[in-house]
Each structure stands twice: as C-alpha cells, then as structure tokens.
Amino acid sequence: MKMCIVYWSGTGNTEAMANLICEGAVSTGADVTLKEVSSASAADIEGADVAVFGCPSMGDEILEEDEFEPFMSSVTGLLDGKKVGLFGSYDWGDGEWMRTWESDVKKAGAHLLKEGLIVNLTPEGDDVEKCRSFGKDIAGM
Ligand SMILES: Cc1cc2nc3c(=O)[nH]c(=O)nc-3n(C[C@H](O)[C@H](O)[C@H](O)COP(=O)(O)O)c2cc1C
Incomplete structure (x- = not known):
C-alpha cells in the first residue's frame, strides 16, 4: 500500500x-512518502493508493493560496475514485475551511476515508495520538 502525504505549513x-500521521501509517507497514507541497508533483498523487493532504486554515477559512491551493487545483482531476485523507491546523475558526475542502474533494469524486482531522494550533496531549491513529486508520482502509 503506497501512501503519499503532501502538506503546506507556515x-x-x-x-x-x-x-505524526506518517509515523502512524509507517507503523502499519505502509510505504509512505512525505512531501512539502513545494517539492510534490502530480505524479506523486497519481502513483499513490492513498493521497493525504495537509494544509492549515488560512486567509479567511481557505487553503493557503500561493502554493497549496494551486497544487490542489492541479491534482483535482486525479482524485476521481482516489482514496483521500485531509488534515490541518487552525486557530480561531470552527473548522469551516475543512468542511469546504471535504466537500470539494468529494465533488471531484474522491473517496474520503475519514472526516478531515483538525487540530487547534500545535498537536499536543490527546492530539498527538489522534494524529498517529489517523495515519494508522487510513493506511488500513
Ligand atoms: C494569514 C493567516 C490566516 C489565518 N486564517 C485563519 C482562519 O481563517 N481560521 C483559523 O481558524 N485560523 C486561521 N489562521 C491560523 C492558522 O490556521 C494557525 O496558526 C495554524 O496553526 C497554522 O498552521 P501552520 O503552523 O501549519 O502554518 C490563520 C493564520 C494566518 C497566518
């Protein structure tokens, strides 16, 4: 099982x-590639059984606009029938950016494996295990 995790983080x-998601997935024996969006390409998504995308809530409840959103748009056509996971950090909002993002990937035909994982600021306490479990769970789906 090949998983590719592509993320942006400011x-x-x-x-x-x-x-942490990578750690969880690797612990199941999955073959995981972890890439910052600046070094990812459409081929990474094309070659993955499970594509996992991470981006915090930016702007006003949107994806980061300079690098991440253009990448996401460029791979939307590859998501039809693809197993997908989404995650990201936020601060003062209520997760609106994640709900919009989930809806967009579903519209593109993706099979969203789990509800998007959102963490307030940095993952600590229970969030650490939630992130590892998210990786483990989606690697086994
Ligand atoms: C320009 C900017 C816009 C942001 N907009 C939102 C927002 O709309 N809603 C929200 O909950 N957090 C917002 N945040 C907070 C970030 O989502 C939060 O700090 C997050 O932890 C950043 O993740 P990162 O460390 O991976 O960059 C914003 C932060 C910045 C810098």
Whole structure:
C-alpha cells in the first residue's frame, strides 16, 4: 500500500501533524512518502493508493493560496475514485475551511476515508495520538 502525504505549513503545526500521521501509517507497514507541497508533483498523487493532504486554515477559512491551493487545483482531476485523507491546523475558526475542502474533494469524486482531522494550533496531549491513529486508520482502509 503506497501512501503519499503532501502538506503546506507556515509555522510548523501542520508539519508536526504530517510527521505524526506518517509515523502512524509507517507503523502499519505502509510505504509512505512525505512531501512539502513545494517539492510534490502530480505524479506523486497519481502513483499513490492513498493521497493525504495537509494544509492549515488560512486567509479567511481557505487553503493557503500561493502554493497549496494551486497544487490542489492541479491534482483535482486525479482524485476521481482516489482514496483521500485531509488534515490541518487552525486557530480561531470552527473548522469551516475543512468542511469546504471535504466537500470539494468529494465533488471531484474522491473517496474520503475519514472526516478531515483538525487540530487547534500545535498537536499536543490527546492530539498527538489522534494524529498517529489517523495515519494508522487510513493506511488500513
Ligand atoms: C494569514 C493567516 C490566516 C489565518 N486564517 C485563519 C482562519 O481563517 N481560521 C483559523 O481558524 N485560523 C486561521 N489562521 C491560523 C492558522 O490556521 C494557525 O496558526 C495554524 O496553526 C497554522 O498552521 P501552520 O503552523 O501549519 O502554518 C490563520 C493564520 C494566518 C497566518
């Protein structure tokens, strides 16, 4: 099972989530590639059995606009029938960006494996295990 995790993180919170999700997935024996969006390509998504995307809530409840949103748009056509997981960090909002994002990938035909995982700021306490479990769970689906 090949999983590719592609993320954007400005201050490291979503990156910390990405590392924990990766740890969880690797613990199941999955073959996981972890990439910052700046070094990812459409081929990474095309070649993955499970594509996992991470981006914090930015702007006003939207995806980061300069790098992540353009990448997401460029791979939307590859998501039809693809197993997908979504995650990201937020601060003062209520997760609206994640609900919009979930709806967009479903419209593109993706099979969203789990509800998007959202963490307030940096993953600590229970969130650490939630991130690892998210990785384990989606690797086994
Ligand atoms: C320009 C900017 C816009 C943001 N907009 C939102 C927002 O609309 N809703 C929200 O809950 N948090 C918002 N945040 C907070 C970030 O989502 C939060 O700090 C998150 O932990 C950043 O993750 P990162 O460390 O992976 O970059 C914003 C932060 C910045 C810098």
